[in-house]
Amino acid sequence: MSIHKYLLLIIILAYISLVNANQVYPGFVNPESAVQSKNGDIYVTEFGVRGKDGDGKIKKINANGEISDFATGLNDPRGLIIYKGEIYATDKDVIVKVDMNDGSWEVFSGTMAFPKTPVLLNDIAVTPSGTFYITDSGNLKDGGMVFIMDMTGNLELLMDENSHPSIKSPNGVLPLDENRFLLVDFATGVLFEGNKKNVSLKKLTDGLGAGDGIVFLNDSVLISDWKNGVIHEYRNGSLVTLKYRFESAADIAPTFDRKSIIVPDMKAGTVSVIDIEN
Ligand SMILES: [Ca+2]
Numbered sequence: 667m668s669i670h671k672y673l674l675l676i677i678i679l680a681y682i683s684l685v686n687a688n689q690v691y692p693g694f695v696n697p698e699s700a701v702q703s704k705n706g707d708i709y710v711t712e713f714g715v716r717g718k719d720g721d722g723k724i725k726k727i728n729a730n731g732e733i734s735d736f737a738t739g740l741n742d743p744r745g746l747i748i749y750k751g752e753i754y755a756t757d758k759d760v761i762v763k764v765d766m767n768d769g770s771w772e773v774f775s776g777t778m779a780f781p782k783t784p785v786l787l788n789d790i791a792v793t794p795s796g797t798f799y800i801t802d803s804g805n806l807k808d809g810g811m812v813f814i815m816d817m818t819g820n821l822e823l824l825m826d827e828n829s830h831p832s833i834k835s836p837n838g839v840l841p842l843d844e845n846r847f848l849l850v851d852f853a854t855g856v857l858f859e860g861n862k863k864n865v866s867l868k869k870l871t872d873g874l875g876a877g878d879g880i881v882f883l884n885d886s887v888l889i890s891d892w893k894n895g896v897i898h899e900y901r902n903g904s905l906v907t908l909k910y911r912f913e914s915a916a917d918i919a920p921t922f923d924r925k926s927i928i929v930p931d932m933k934a935g936t937v938s939v940i941d942i943e944n
């Protein structure tokens with residue numbers, strides 16, 4: 667490598683570390699989603715090889731930054747959430763429940779429990795009273811679905827392309843209260859506000875690229891854009907792209923103190939924790 671190329675590389679690396687501040691944890695194989703528990707542990711899904719069964723994991727980053735396998739033997743886990751002391755995760759075509767004490771897991775809702783055959787289960791989110799929203803991204807172009815699950819594991823189809831033609835490949839979902847929720851579509855980059863009670867869907871904005879995760883933080887909505895490796899901020903009806911750069915920003919999550927966000931970078935194999943300046 668010539669001295670000029672070497673210096674250019676140094677400048678690029680310095681720039682990357684400057685714009686993506688705080689901690690970066692390497693060594694993940696296709697990390698997709700993260701959640702932080704109140705004691706500071708960060709749980710990260712990694713689906714390994716897509717379509718290969720048994721190589722999916724949930725890894726744990728403890729408060730000292732040490733990374734370990736927490737739950738193993740999964741297939742293609744993506745979204746995960748902590749509710750009443752348990753982890754619930756989507757795993758390709760089932761929902762699993764993971765014991766937070768030892769990482770042992772069981773299928774909570776199997777494939778046959780779905781009213782329509784799941785294809786690529788993606789995000790999972792829950793309201794305070796225990797209504798789960800689960801997205802299925804279909805073939806990533808269309809065929810997606812949004813399901814509702816209760817605490818007994820019973821599932822209902824809330825919407826799909828037949829009932830709502832703008833549903834193509836739903837990915838990130840975030841409840842706002844017991845009925846209203848935000849939904850972003852990976853295929854079209856459209857952000858919607860939905861209503862479970864009257865099964866309605868209203869477009870808020872487009873231009874989100876391949877929309878993945880949604881976080882509500884400090885009166886603004888942050889949406890990761892997997893394809894462009896950026897995070898967009900939606901506030902008061904307008905859209906701004908934040909300065910942070912990734913290879914492929916997957917499903918973002920707030921830290922437990924809600925001061926920072928956790929960004930799994932699927933292609934880079936890293937998990938970053940970044941402060942969002944306001
Ligand atoms: Ca896999």
Ligand SMILES: [Ca+2]
Pocket residue numbers: 698699744745788789837838878879916917
């Ligand atoms: Ca996702």
